[in-house]
Amino acid sequence: MQKGKKNKNTDDSAYIEFVVEKYSKMLFRICFVLLCNEADAEDAVQETFLKYFTKAPAFSSEEHRKAWLIRVATNICKNALRFRMRHATVDINEVKNIGVNDKDVGIMEAIMELPPKYKIVMDLYYIEGYRIKEISDITGATPAAIRKRLQYARNSLKMEFERGDSFEV
Numbered sequence: 001m002q003k004g005k006k007n008k009n010t011d012d013s014a015y016i017e018f019v020v021e022k023y024s025k026m027l028f029r030i031c032f033v034l035l036c037n038e039a040d041a042e043d044a045v046q047e048t049f050l051k052y053f054t055k056a057p058a059f060s061s062e063e064h065r066k067a068w069l070i071r072v073a074t075n076i077c078k079n080a081l082r083f084r085m086r087h088a089t090v091d092i093n094e095v096k097n098i099g100v101n102d103k104d105v106g107i108m109e110a111i112m113e114l115p116p117k118y119k120i121v122m123d124l125y126y127i128e129g130y131r132i133k134e135i136s137d138i139t140g141a142t143p144a145a146i147r148k149r150l151q152y153a154r155n156s157l158k159m160e161f162e163r164g165d166s167f168e169v
Contacts (some may be wrong), residue, residue: 030123034081035080044076052068120147124139
């Protein structure tokens, strides 16, 4: 920004606080599910907000802002995953620290085992409450691909729980 010109969105500390408070938990959950690491998820959320406040894009609605933040966060996570290539590890004890109920920890652990493209659709559909078309718009995949990913993820989780040798629900 040029000296003397001010962007009303980035200069208002109350506005910044509002946006961070409103979206940080949701973005953290999404990033944590994708990255399987609390510290990396926190970094991704910070980087997402940094991009948001430095670019200060104009949005037509709150849903547009939310979708943009989710899209940027998932892209940052994908870049982080590419960077560390197949060295991703998760301490299963970290799952208990992200605010899920004790009874949901087994489900969360099973979701953590899914490939990233299935994790994000499960999170957006079941936790965030997005419809398939909205998830399609956010991720850039077709609605048919989103339905198939949800089907694959549900079947994988069902098989995991039917085996009974992994997690308790």
